[in-house]
Amino acid sequence: MSSNNSKNLTVAKFGGTSVADFQAMQRCVNIIKNDPATRLVVVSASSGVTNSLVRLGQENVSEQERIQTIDSIRAIQLNIVEHLSNKADFIDQIETLLALLSQTAEQQAAHYSAKTADEILSFGERMSSTLFAEIMRMEGLPGECFDVRQVMKTNSLYGKAVVDVDELKSNCSALLKATLENKVVVTQGFIGQDGLGCTTTLGRGGSDYSAALLAEALDADNLAIWTDVVGIFTTDPRITSHARAIKEISFGEAAEMATFGAKILHPATLIPAMRHNIPVFVGSSKEPEKGGTYIQKQVESRPTYRSIALRKEQTLVTVKSPAMLHASGFLAKVFSILAKHELSVDLITTSEISVALTFDNPPGSTQAQLTDQVIKELGQLSQVKVENGLSLVAVIGNNLHNAQGTTSTIFNTIEQSNVRMICQGASQHNLCFLVNEDAANDVVEKLHHKLFA
Known part of the structure; x- marks a missing residue:
């Protein structure tokens, strides 16, 4: 410089x-x-x-x-x-x-x-x-x-x-x-x-x-x-x-x-x-x-794989309700609660009767991101499950949503690991998934050896 x-x-x-x-x-x-x-x-x-x-x-x-x-x-x-x-x-x-x-x-x-x-x-x-x-x-x-x-x-x-x-x-x-x-x-x-x-x-x-x-x-x-x-x-x-x-x-x-x-x-x-x-x-x-x-x-240069990022201290919240089936407005209610508490969601996946959301819970914060009050309000809508001790692994690159064999290459490499949640398609630059925190470093090391050797 x-x-x-x-x-x-x-x-x-x-x-x-x-x-x-x-x-x-x-x-x-x-x-x-x-x-x-x-x-x-x-x-x-x-x-x-x-x-x-x-x-x-x-x-x-x-x-x-x-x-x-x-x-x-x-x-x-x-x-x-x-x-x-x-x-x-x-x-x-x-x-x-x-x-x-x-x-x-x-x-x-x-x-x-x-x-x-x-x-x-x-x-x-x-x-x-x-x-x-x-x-x-x-x-x-x-x-x-x-x-x-x-x-x-x-x-x-x-x-x-x-x-x-x-x-x-x-x-x-x-x-x-x-x-x-x-x-x-x-x-x-x-x-x-x-x-x-x-x-x-x-x-x-x-x-x-x-x-x-x-x-x-x-x-x-x-x-x-x-x-x-x-x-x-x-x-x-x-x-x-x-x-x-x-x-x-x-x-x-x-x-x-x-x-x-x-x-x-x-x-x-x-x-x-x-x-x-x-x-x-x-x-x-x-x-x-x-x-x-x-x-x-x-x-x-714009290679298919550029890097692998890891974020620890993740919280996964699953909101499950039969009321979601063929109903409109349920997600809006969930997100209005999160907006009221000024919470930012990182990843989201949905099925017919449940929605799974991840939140960053960075070490050293003076305040908890996800408070008991938030859980209580979500619980009034539906059944809520909170899981901690997770890490988010993100494979970063270019055109990952179009690159042939990307998904199989990644998940075949870590087939022995328990993957908790997968997000792909929202961005051409990343494929993300959650794993248990104690396995996270091993997952990243294996993937790096496969994608960057």
């Missing part, structure tokens, strides 16, 4: 491992220095901090656990401060934020609210962006820290707030664009602000989405997502050592991968990039010289 054209604009996002410590942040600053087009930098919280903040935002946290958790966050941030030239100033800044965090966490322990959980979660990015801007200045880059909440206005759906894209664009023009002409601006991913002036979050992984929204609002030429892996792989390299990096991939394929569990990109990230046709680069901040994956509208 380099450019000699000063008129080009790249928005760069650095994830948690990329800003984990002082040395990691220094590597990121070198990447920025090597690409003069990078003018806006979006950072996540330092690695490990968000998990601690998620715990502080949950119910039933004891005073002792609260103190220990804040101490662990303090250790991560002060390890970075140790290397700063004006250390005393930044110790004060971090301690001020930690004192505010402690106070907010106490309020949460006394009276849980989703609004306070979002306030707690915002502290990670607020600390990392402050420290990152100072390291840029130390390394000779004219940088400043900008509070993204000034421009990223959202509704009040705490935990998964929706951004007002039009307002973001006008706010960026008024408050950000001119500064980018002569400074590199560092800001926070993941967080926003509602009309009441309260801090909101865009959901776990929302830093990528923040960066994409800012790139769109600023008419950027490129979006660079810097993480801890060298691009996007044919599957998770932790599952099989035979996984290999993909040089280029289309928006459609990448969107399916992100949606169905590839952890490199947040599922919503590509929506702004696709709307505005902004190429996205994914690379490793530890090894920038190794290149990465380019995601763009047009790609040279």
